[in-house]
Amino acid sequence: MRTLKDVPVGERVTVTAVRGSGAVRRRIMDMGITRGTRIYVRNCAPLGDPIELVVRGYSLTIRRSDAAMVAVEGTRLTTHT
Amino acid sequence: MAVTIALVGNPNSGKTTLFNALTGSRQFVGNWPGVTVEKKEGLLKGYADVTIVDLPGVYSLSPYTPEEVIARRFILEERPDAILNIIDGSNPERNLYLTTQILELGIPVVCAVNMLDVLEKRGDKLELSRLSTALGCPCIAISALRSVNVRSAADLAVQCASPAPPDKRSGVLNPPVSFNAITERAIAELQALLPYPQERGNRRFNAIKLFERDEIALARLSAASTLELERIVALAESELHDDSESIIANGRYEFVERTVAKCLARHRPGTSATERIDRIVLNRVAALPIFAAVIFAVYYVSVSTVGAMVTSWTGTVLFGSIVPEVIGGLLDSAMAADWQRGLILDGIVAGAGTVLGFVPQLLILFFMLAFLESCGYMARIAFILDRLFRSFGLSGKSFIPFVIGTGCGVPGIMASRTIESESDRRMTIITTTFMPCGAKLPVIALFAGALFQGSGLVALNAYAIGIAAILISGLILRRFKLFRGEISPFVMELPEYRLPTLANLLRSTWERGLSFIKKAGTLILLSSIAVWFLSSFGIVGGGLRMLHADEISRSFLATIGGMLSWVFIPLGFGTWQSTVAVITGLLAKENIVATLGVLYGAGGMQTAFSPAVGLAFLYFNLLCPPCCAAIGAIRREMNSARWTTFALAYQLCFAYAAALLIRIAVTLIFA
Incomplete structure (x- = not known):
């Protein structure tokens, strides 16, 4: 299954589930990444990690290893450059 | 009557600015017990007995980060009379997520919606009257930065705090978020499990926390109740095909989405200034x-x-x-x-x-x-x-x-x-302090000059070893349970x-x-006075007296140095002179230069230190606990005697081990 970890910069996706457990998962959900949330991957850090997301109208950064907890599906219908 | 108002909000929502605007100079800064999170309290301007407590900025009342635990414990245990919830109006969804949790605490809430100008600049508009209706609590537009409406927001919070039976307080009886039927049934069953007497408004909050299997809430439950809880929650989870934490978070965000959709007129987003700056x-x-x-x-x-x-x-x-x-x-x-x-x-x-x-x-x-x-x-x-x-x-x-x-x-x-x-x-x-600071440079220069013909490589090496010490320590310290156990999510x-x-x-x-x-x-x-005393007094001819500058060998410090010098024998500098230099270095690192100058005189360095021992001495002093000013800063920032001791002990052990390795390595290379 595709996760947020592998989404290239510039793509929009929709969250299908947040997996894992514990503090990091809870934090991810508290910050607004829940099922059905649309996410735009805006940027990544100079060393490739972490990544910058636009979620619910604000900018959030998350490590790729943690982003692997977020299952997503592509919403290519609204391709945006 | 004394009134306490808690100021709650997300980080970066303008909370500190609002706090400053409300209290002016009447503030008291301290620390929350046991942690290094700052605690700020202040008296509300224009009132004699209204205290505002600035709670740490949080995104949620989950039990994980120290800030969240502090904010939650304060609200639940100290029961402020009202909560002033500051909301970043330019980012309503995530800010209102916290609000949905605050509204379940059974304490009157006033929402101060800040930074609406940013929102309006985007061409959006937030209808606060609709927001008030949806949340069931008063919402008021403010600008913390320009002090617009901040007084009215505070006045409103004070009014809401006025004594009234808890169930009559505004926004208490009907928290706005209702979850789906299965979850609500589970929450109702869990409310019956709550063992401790609760104020009315609090029961729902605690029941929801139990549903989430929240560590802090679970800790107060008996073993039998915990089994029953597990049955109730597991049933709901299997019916909803999801885990309980996610059910609650989804429910809250769904409510927030509906609310924002009702209150916010959105226009097509252009690029904001932040976006343009970040592109560069x-x-x-x-x-x-x-x-x-x-x-x-x-x-x-x-x-x-x-x-x-x-x-x-x-x-x-x-x-x-x-x-x-x-x-x-x-x-x-x-x-x-x-x-x-x-x-x-x-x-x-x-x-x-x-x-x-x-x-x-x-x-x-x-x-x-x-x-x-x-x-x-x-x-x-x-x-x-x-x-x-x-x-x-x-x-x-x-x-x-x-x-x-x-x-x-x-x-x-x-x-x-x-x-x-x-x-x-x-x-x-x-x-x-593993990095060589300005005061360590003269020490480095002294050894480079006396033992290595003033080679610049010594200084370069000092920085390289400083950086290596930091990185190696990062790897070592993470192995300690103290550092491993704590969670630092980088979801920022x-x-x-x-x-x-x-x-x-x-x-x-x-x-x-x-x-x-x-x-x-x-x-x-205090340490300055102590070292001054030890270095300028000694027992001479059976009596205590103050010494002349060239009599340092008879001082208490020299005696102490002599007693401690055996410690440094493995490092090769087990003399009282070197030990005294290490001690005076604790006052200020550049003192080492002066002390060695007095004790060995010009040219004495080469006989006292071989290159290997000289390097061992140098690196021991560069890496060992820093000067007392820096130790004071460590004490201040750790805000704990135990942690300060740990830091100093670690630095001491690390410096000793490093100096020993350097001595052995250099001896082997040049042998």
């Missing part, structure tokens, strides 16, 4: 050079130019000649005894000079750091460097303390303030860029400066 500042190619330029600017201004000028003036002119001359004159006219003169000039004035000498430099640094923090760039630094530092168990934000630490360890340690995660901050505090907001106000910057600078003088100052002053 966080550009994959330009990000690192820009970052390097920013750090260089901070370092250059606060450590090398302005800071050094001001510091050397306070150090050498003010406390080096003006104050001693004036006080010396006074002492002469009062015909003070030699020991009184010594105590006052060499003990107290020199000690106070050390403390105050750092202050101007610190103030400049604090001002620049406050700017970086409040404009939003600090979060970007963590973003840029996280990958690099995480491999060594450190945080991206540790970089700033390390850079500043090459100028002076004291501001370096104080700069660790900007690291949110407590365990990352502690690791940074412990390792910052990149806030919008904002131009901070001068008043806020100055206030933050002043608060940090004052806390350094108070907490670190006392320690520095």
